[in-house]
Structure formats: C-alpha cells, structure tokens
Amino acid sequence: MKIWIDFINTPQVSFFELLIESLTSKGHTFILTCRDSSNTVQILKQKNWDFTIIGTKAEKGILNKLIAYPYRINKLVRFLKDKNIDFAAGQSSFYLPLTAKILGIPSIYTNDNEHALGNIPAFLFADKIILPENYPIKNARRQGASPRKTSFYPGIKEGIYLWQKGKIISSLRLKSIPKTIFIRPEPQTAQYYHGKTNFLDSLLLELKNHYEITLLVREKSQYDHYTQPQFEGISVPDKTQDFDIIAKDCLLFVGAGGSMTREMALMGIPTISVYQGALLGVDKYLIANGYMTHLPELNSLDIKFKINENKDLTSSDLLIEKGEMAYYLFEKSLIGLNEND
Known part of the structure; x- marks a missing residue:
C-alpha cells in the first residue's frame, strides 16, 4: 500500500x-x-x-x-x-x-x-x-x-516514538555526568502562541557566566537574535542536534513550549516548562504527576534549586509503557484504515 x-x-x-x-x-x-x-x-x-x-x-x-x-x-x-x-x-x-x-x-x-x-x-x-x-x-x-x-x-504523543529509547537513554545518562542546561525558546510564529517573545533574554544573560548553556533555536530569526555579541558564551548550534546527545548531556531542560519539553520529561530528565500561554491537557497531566515543573516566571534561583534538588524524579516507566501501546495502536490503525474502506 x-x-x-x-x-x-x-x-x-x-x-x-x-x-x-x-x-x-x-x-x-x-x-x-x-x-x-x-x-x-x-x-x-x-x-x-x-x-x-x-x-x-x-x-x-x-x-x-x-x-x-x-x-x-x-x-x-x-x-x-x-x-x-x-x-x-x-x-x-x-x-x-x-x-x-x-x-x-x-x-x-x-x-x-x-x-x-x-x-x-x-x-x-x-x-x-x-x-x-x-x-x-x-x-x-x-x-x-x-x-x-x-x-x-494512552499516554502522550512523545511516547509513541520514544518508547524504544527509554532504557537506552537511562543507560547513557548513568555512564556520563550531565552538565549542560539546554534551553528551547518560545514558538513565536505558531498560530496558537500568544505569549511574549525573547522573554528569556535577561535570564540567559544572568546564567551564562555560571552554567554551560546550549540554546536550541527554532528558526533563523532566533538564531540571528541569540548570536548577537551580548549572548557570547552561550552555545547556539546552527543545525539540529542529535536527541540522544542532548538527553545524555542534559543537566536541566528549560522549554518554552512544544514537543521537546515533553520529550525530556518523558525521558526522566529534570524539566521546567516556561510556556507563557494556556497549557495543553497533556502538559497539565505531566505537571500534575510530577514529570515536569511549570514556572513561567523562571529566575536563576529556581534554576539553582532545581539542579540541587535531592528528591527523586517521578519514574517515567508508565509513560514509556503507554507509548509502546499507543505505537502499536497507530500501526494497526494505519493498515486497518485502508482495509476497512
């Protein structure tokens, strides 16, 4: 077919x-x-x-x-x-x-x-x-x-394509010492986004002299903005980064919305959402169940506290299991749709 x-x-x-x-x-x-x-x-x-x-x-x-x-x-x-x-x-x-x-x-x-x-x-x-x-x-x-x-x-959409990576990522993180804060800016051109743009600038300028930061921009306009001289010291890759490398090296993930924030939470990585708009049902579920934190007015003290947090993260095993079930549901649906019609 x-x-x-x-x-x-x-x-x-x-x-x-x-x-x-x-x-x-x-x-x-x-x-x-x-x-x-x-x-x-x-x-x-x-x-x-x-x-x-x-x-x-x-x-x-x-x-x-x-x-x-x-x-x-x-x-x-x-x-x-x-x-x-x-x-x-x-x-x-x-x-x-x-x-x-x-x-x-x-x-x-x-x-x-x-x-x-x-x-x-x-x-x-x-x-x-x-x-x-x-x-x-x-x-x-x-x-x-x-x-x-x-x-x-069942679960969240990110589990559908990440359920096989769950154990692999856990193994990689055990063999490494995560040291980089990865930050994903806001989806400023998305129809659904009505929040502020470049609202992380002050925080980035405050953090860059104390932490190793990689900024994962969404498009060229963001790349141009964050490669200005005042952001010197922050890594801003001009190409898409490998997911496994990000997950292995990620000390903390800060996301202003979108799938990548949920992906990191699914992998059991300390994750803070700073999304400025109305939260999705899937995000509310992750926050309510301890998979990620929502701090739209994030500051450097919040970052320090999250990094030094001693409590164990909520296990993501259930989300991984649900992702596998959802994957096979989609595979069956894709084949079955044509057969039923």
Whole structure:
C-alpha cells in the first residue's frame, strides 16, 4: 500500500519515524510532503527520506493563515492526484484531511493541541481521529470531532516514538555526568502562541557566566537574535542536534513550549516548562504527576534549586509503557484504515 504523510513542522518527523521504518519493512511505500518551516527540511534530509517541499510556513496571524490554507491545499492536490495513494496520515497537518477528501483518499488525523484552530477543518474531513487520553473531550466535540470516528490512545504523543529509547537513554545518562542546561525558546510564529517573545533574554544573560548553556533555536530569526555579541558564551548550534546527545548531556531542560519539553520529561530528565500561554491537557497531566515543573516566571534561583534538588524524579516507566501501546495502536490503525474502506 502507498501511504501519504504530510509534515508541517519539526516534531511530526519524529512522530512518524518508527511507523515509517516498520511499515516500509513490511512492504508499504510512502509519499512524503512537507512545508518548509522551522527545522523540518533539515531533519528530513538527515533521515535520507525522499520528500517534496510544498509551501513555506504561513506568516503569523489568522488572516495570513486563512489565505495560505487553500493555496497550499491546491498545490498538494495537483502534486498528489496521479500518485495512486491508498490512504493518508497526518499529525497536526491541517491540510491533509481536506486534501485527502478532495482526492478520495481515506485519512487519519491526530493532534495533541486542543488550542489549534486548524483542528476544526481537520476533524471535519478526516475519516478517523485519534487523540491522546488527556485531550479535553469538550474541546474535541466543540471543534467538530464526532464520537463515531474519534478514539483515544494512552499516554502522550512523545511516547509513541520514544518508547524504544527509554532504557537506552537511562543507560547513557548513568555512564556520563550531565552538565549542560539546554534551553528551547518560545514558538513565536505558531498560530496558537500568544505569549511574549525573547522573554528569556535577561535570564540567559544572568546564567551564562555560571552554567554551560546550549540554546536550541527554532528558526533563523532566533538564531540571528541569540548570536548577537551580548549572548557570547552561550552555545547556539546552527543545525539540529542529535536527541540522544542532548538527553545524555542534559543537566536541566528549560522549554518554552512544544514537543521537546515533553520529550525530556518523558525521558526522566529534570524539566521546567516556561510556556507563557494556556497549557495543553497533556502538559497539565505531566505537571500534575510530577514529570515536569511549570514556572513561567523562571529566575536563576529556581534554576539553582532545581539542579540541587535531592528528591527523586517521578519514574517515567508508565509513560514509556503507554507509548509502546499507543505505537502499536497507530500501526494497526494505519493498515486497518485502508482495509476497512
């Protein structure tokens, strides 16, 4: 069978990596498209996958995104119409369900962000919707996810692609002495983000003379900002860093939102979220159960306290176990969707 997957942002590449490898080994083939946003193209190249770039990121603002939406769908339809695709799968790609519907292709859609407006058309046109167990049901229903085609998977989405890495990362950390604070700035161009930009600047300037810091920027504008002379001493890589290396060397992770913050919490790494907006259901679950801390007004004393904390971190074994269950649920759903239709 031939499966189409559309990537519109970086985390979706990781989400589908194990699924693509497994289904490819079973004889299935893939058509991969992506939007040129954040580090998506760079990461896809690192995977050595064949893919086609269709469109760039939409500028921030609802009007700009509404204009860009039909434009990219038209380009996707024109590219895919003669590819003989059997079914489509997307994680957060709002474009995929409608494109698939126009082409007469059955589709699966999943997202863990209940604040994303793009869920409304995606839920409407997808044939099957799969959401994390902590996704607020009232939000799903309000956005048009009908009970008939909606199901839920255990845990958080990051567990789906990281469950195999859990024991490996634990072993790597036992053999090393983590010493670097990794910091991920805010998703300033995301439609759902309404917080402040560059709000970590003062904290970074205060910390840089006391700790080894690596800043994991999201895009070129952030890279340009944080490579200015006043931030000298902070490492700002211009390429995507290997996940295993980050997890092995990470003394503390500070994230202003997004999948990477949850990834580190899932791995049992001391993690602080400084996200400025309304928290997702999955983040509230991680915070309530001790997997990460939420400190939107983070200061240097908080950093010092977290590093010197003596209490044991909450074990992430349950999240890893749920991730494995969710992975096989998705693999079965991808194959079964085409068979049922």
